[in-house]
Amino acid sequence: MKRLLRLTGGCLALAALWTSAPAAAADAFAQRFALELEDGAAFYSVTLSASVYEASRRSDLGDLRVFNGAGEAVPYSLDAPREPARTPPVLRQVRWFPLPPAAANGNGPPPGVAISTDGSLRATSAPPPRAQHDVDLIDAGRAAQAGRVGALVVHLRDDNYQGRVRVEASDDLHHWRPAGDAQLLKVNYNGSTLSQNRIELDAVHVRYLRLHWLDGAPYVDSIDAEVLAAGVDAARRADTQREWRKGLVAQASVKPGEYFFSTGRPYPVDRLVIGLPQPNTVTQAVVYSRAGLNAPWREVAHATLFRLHNGDVEQSNAALELKPDTDRQWRIVVDTRNGGVGVGALTVAAGWHPATLTFAAQGSAPFTLAVGSATTTSAAVSRDALLKDASSVAATARLGDALHAAQQAGATPVAGDPAVSRRYLLWAALALAVGSLGVFAWWRARVLQTRPGEVAGGVPGGAGTVGTTADNAGTAGADADGPSEKGPRDEKG
Template structure:
């Protein structure tokens, strides 16, 4: 039992050594970045750029760490961008007034329009003919409240086929006009269905009047709606302004016709995909799938009709696909090829995401660095609230610098420079000692097993000599001799029995 306990103890020691060695290996990060800080602050935050995502080997960024000048990890939090609560947007029909070319350049009330005391517009003459119609005036009226803003205009075009550019200007007094955006509108009938792109995006518009200038000819308009977003639900931030993009991803054709595969190259939390078709005048329905790795199953994440249409100087493409945040690295696009698919050329992709923010405590002296890229590391991030602990200190922005040479940290882990070198040597020495001790225990157990076997054989021979198996009254000196005498006696007895017979 004592030996069994000893063997068990050594096995546990070896297991702990292997675990400790694995933990040390998990502390090695493939990439390091310098952190540029302003001196004197207790807390710093940095928005993680694409380079950190590309170096990470975990989908949750669990292998990100911040180290001080002594190589010690410091406490940190990691947070995805906040989604502010906001009320659903609503559509409200707004009045519009077609204008002739001469009216668009007038100051004050345009030709054919009067202004009431409350600022609302009234038409005083019939709209111009289409050949004379190159702009429209829109009165947003009550939609420009203090607690509301106009996010977009939705133009319902009557034409079955229309494609054209439009520029938008805004004003509060019909005298001073400011650029407010531009867009391309599209309405195309295709295979019994209609492709349309009828939105004009506006960035938090609060002006009273809008003017649409039709660059490629004005369409017949059925109605115009303003998409109004109330702001009383909380502060608003433009998600598009915070989004980063990885451009130029090439999707390679798969073994089946209409299949295209691409990889994002990192655990980016992708929530937008732009699929750029290789040839103009292409229309094709498509389904998009993603998966984390080769062993995972494909799952559908989006579907849309992809298009790229060219009309003179105007070219329009399908808008970006909106997705739930997806950190999968491998993607697959399946295109309906019944109408020719995408044709020749490469499908290119742009992936967009909103980066996470890392906040850390500037504990210790020296330069701070960010390490990333260790598949064995487990996230040690805490929540931002727990990190700040209600402190009144201001969180100062930091900037991620250039990647540091890998050799610099490889040298620091060599003998005499690595602070963990002695620990690793002791662990390996303990491992070798444990293996040697187990070998010694096994050798002693083997010898102990042979000794009882020899003693048992000797005891059996002594018993045979005491019952007549001795020669001249001397007991057999060995098991072999006793066995021989006994066999001889048996043969003599058999001979005497045979003579009597």
């Protein structure tokens, strides 16, 4: 009987231990998303949204699974996007011709410029005075013949200039179309020069370009055209596909010039845009990151931060380029020798390229993506192993909305999932404990029923209460120490 009691206690202790585990153990995944597919494909690929990263508990998305309609896990691969190779652009110097404002509204070669039979331009008069100059006409020439022009680099002679420029493109000097716009900057600050001299274009393949200076024309030393190199288009597409988390605020610490912020989730951040609180501020900054509160800080970037205001024109530093970094804790240290950033908090936007999930459409729909488990580890395979051969092509799937709690509760249990095994073992332990308690109750009732017949010579009549107590005591002694002769000797005495 002692063994039975020990077994019952052990089962109850095991059940109590498991029932005290977090709710996530019963349902291993914190969030599930619907996967919307087109029928017929064997494999599908989907780009993971920010919501998936927000639900994940692992920096490598190892707590991610894909399930079919029967609750079975299906094979999948998880691929982080590769940064496209960026070949340095080829710079070709171009010729430009300052024009008066009236020349920008006409068709054909403007006054003071003639066109040759090969399409090249040449000046026929002196350029207008600067006060009357707000348009430059560019002959791309050989640069246009070499390929598409992706940008213009304007080398300014002015030590201090800040202004807007609008670009138009034409093949015949008669028909013009928008090709881009930018804000140019050149400022000397504490012995260093802040410069933004690049005008991004819409990858035009044209002969002529026209610059409209909206805030006054600068003195220009030279202009180069960037001819697009291999891989530039892929890099541009990758930049447009980047996800952003905006509105992060870096709080100042008690130490001057030190600011902290957290991304909150394991985003693979490769771009940071840091905004200064006050205009007309320039400062040097160093950016650090770390995985957790107890991890050491790592230096990840060093940059000049600025925010300059000139009339209607305001310019800020470009985004910092980083290697993909999944750290959640970030620290910015700015140089306070020239006043730091002034009053206010730094604002931060974090950008990253989302990973691509590819999975096999095994079993029946609907398919769901589950993420956010404290115990699940990665089960991803390589994309090559998943697709098996080069002829396999993955169709595009769409990541739907997050499923509500009621929808997740009605999901089919997952075969082979650790949470399901845990539930089965828990019920078995509870059943064994209840059965043990039942056997113990049956045995106790039987003992109580047979015990009155074991008493030798009951005490009749009016000694009922006292006699019963004595009988129980005698029986207990017999149970504990075997047959006793003490009772009969006491009666004779």
